[in-house]
Amino acid sequence: GESITIAPAMTLSDTCYQEMRNMAFKMMRNLGNFAGGCNVQFSVNPEDESIIAIEINPRVSRSSALASKATGYPIAKIAAKLAIGYNLDELKNPVTKTTSAFFEPSIDYVIIKIPRWNFDKFPGAETTLGLQMKSVGEVMSIGRSFQEALQKACQSLEIGRAGLGADGKELKNLDKIVHSLENPSWDRIFHVRDAMALGVPITSVQKITKIDRWYLEEIKDLVNTEKEIKRYQIENIPLDLLRSAKEKGFSDEQIAYLMGQCTDDDVFAKRTENGIKRVFKMVDTCSAEFPSTTNYFYSTFDGENESKVTDKKSVIILGSGPNRIGQGIEFDYSCVHGVLAAKEAGYEAIMINCNPETVSTDFDVADKLYFEPIYWEHLIEIIQHENPVGVIVQLGGQTALKLAERLEASGIKIIGTDFKSMDLAEDRGLFSDMLKELDIPYPKYGVAQDADEAIKIANEVGYPVLVRPSYVLGGQGMVIVINDEDLEKAVIDLLGNMPGNRVLIDHFLDRAEEAESDAICDGDEVHILGLMEHIEPAGIHSGDSSAVLPPFSLSENVKAKMEEYTVKIAKALNIRGLMNMQFAIKDENVYVIEANPRASRTVPFICKAYGMAYVNMATKVMLGENKIKDFEIKERPTGYAIKKPVFSFNKFPNVDKALGPEMKSTGEAILFIENLNDPYFRELYKEKSMYLNK
Helix, strand or coil, rough: CCCEEECCCCCCHHHHHHHHHHHHHHHHHHCCCCCCCCCCEEECCCCCCCCEEEEEECCCCHHHHHHHHHHHHHHHHHHHHHHHHCCCHEEEECCCCCEEEECCEECCCCEEEEEECCCCHHCCCCCCCCCCCCCEEEEEEEEEHHHHHHHHHHHHCCCCCCCCCCCCCCCCHHHHHHHHCCCCCCCHHHHHHHHHHHHCHHHHHHHHHCCCCHHHHHHHHHHHHHHHCCCCCCCHHHHHHHHHHHHHCCHHHHHHHHHHHCHHHHHHHHHHHHHCEEEECCCCCCCCCCCCCCCCCEEECCCCCCCCCCCCCCEEEEEEEEEEEECCCCHHHHHHHHHHHHHCCCCCCEEEEECCCCCCCCCCCCCCEEEEEHHHHHHHHHHHHCCEEEEEEEHHHHHHHHHHHHCCCCCCCCCCCCHHHHHHHCCCCHHHHHHHHHHHCCCCCCCCCHHHHHHHHHHHCCCCCEECCCCCCCCCEEECCCCCHHHHHHHHHHHCCCCCEEEEEEECCCCCCCCEEEEEECCCCCEEEEEECCCCCCCHHHHHHHEECCCCCCCHHHHHHHHHHHHHHHCCCCCCCEEEEEEEEEEEEEEEEEECCCCCCCCHHHHHHCCCCCCHHHHHHCCCCCCHHHHCCCCCCCEEEEEECCHHHHCCCCCCEECCCCCCCCEEEEECCCCCCCCHHHHHHCCCCCCEEE
């Protein structure tokens, strides 16, 4: 689970591959009466190709999902049929629909999986990779070559990289690079490239990392291409070099960075004028040997385009990228239901995502699936090819939301809440001005560019204060501080990690209760999906809190205020679709902390608790097909539902387990209770303030 995985196998000889296959069959046949999916792991000695079997798992595994997305062959679906008594030769291949399921998929492209780690959330964690799995998600990319797939995977990771390097974020310190090569962590693959860029010979890198020389030579070739590009400017770069760079997976952003004095848009314009455009190829399990009707595509710069555009009105739904803390599988739930709703409303639903663990990247969920990084350059070429009615950005978490500004600037319609309203909700200053006009209370705050300014603001708003960068999800970098000295340190740290960002300083309502609401707005009417009260006090990130639906201790007066504020703000922000609101409650006063103009982490929880397809409703409202009054909203069940966070601290023994404004949970569970005398609820409530760390 911690390894970078590649298919097809690039550095195994055919004899070794066949030998492994025979061994795997032998192992499976000796398990006794067995039908279904199976996973076998081997170790191969690179010197003489002798093989040792490590383990066999007679079930589908983490890599089955990856293998299904990599080949298009739906392993779990076929395995389930085998388990109930079908034989392989009786089943059809669901992708081609004409060939038998009793065949081994062959692929005419390369896939790479890179895990996604979140060590930044766990200061003090042991970041060296080893026998225990520590990654929280993964991305997969598809390309025509190893180099293209590798760079696309780096763009998919959502860590602000434009590819494998050549983006201004390289390490230049040789000692640090060598240390990283010797002690593999999440960023070692980048440092392999950095080492070569500094002139470290391939043999030395191979000696330290034991990575097969073939891969190292491919990475070295990328470094050579970078050097070649650096010799030119946008006006005089030879077109064959530009085409070759694109075929090797270089993004426009990287090429612009290497040449200097131009932007990625300039590179994009230059290459598209000269016919260097992406084409879309089909994933069909059989290397195009048989005709296939699948609508599962990846982009490349080689050959003919296989993605046919239909006459049907289409809509693009942006996925949420790799699972990570603060943005996990709950956004995929929203994306999938958004796709299904768009199909029901008569649209051709097009999904763009790069996460192999999700349902949204199943080839039979959307009408068309593009397995691509959620990265501007890939997105804009798909939009130009498909020419959709618009793009839905409010279901894919912050990943999708971040692209709204460029969509707006390029004149592409954003379906649902428009960019202006989203920006208003995200911009603390504008949002607070709006609250003031609506006469809605909010904690005092200020925006600072540096530490001195921050101290001045903190003394005006009053300690304790909550310090955070603007525009983040999952509370990244948030801290609560109680004096000037701590504040100065926090601000310097934040600006060091995110240069150019501004720091928000809010008065922190100490010992306040926290609550939230989710709502749908169609322009005329606002329907509140649910109000939730957090058991833990304000100051603990909402993703780490146990949320109780409906509230269990708030007065009728407070609940009425929460509803009133939700309706007012939804209308003022001109919301079309979903919105989430966070509140702090102290002495019967309700303060608005923030509004998020998108599907939130708690939407799936409310849908499951109340048995309502709210994302389906919201999508049809966004598309303008329906109003809220067209839907039948059934009576809410009695009792309470609790959203309970799940933590993975056992993977990080040295980490501070105290909870605070930065999110640390890796999942959640749902619990139904009939009333507040439930022993489980009493226990949770008793522990409520044990977690809060100052």
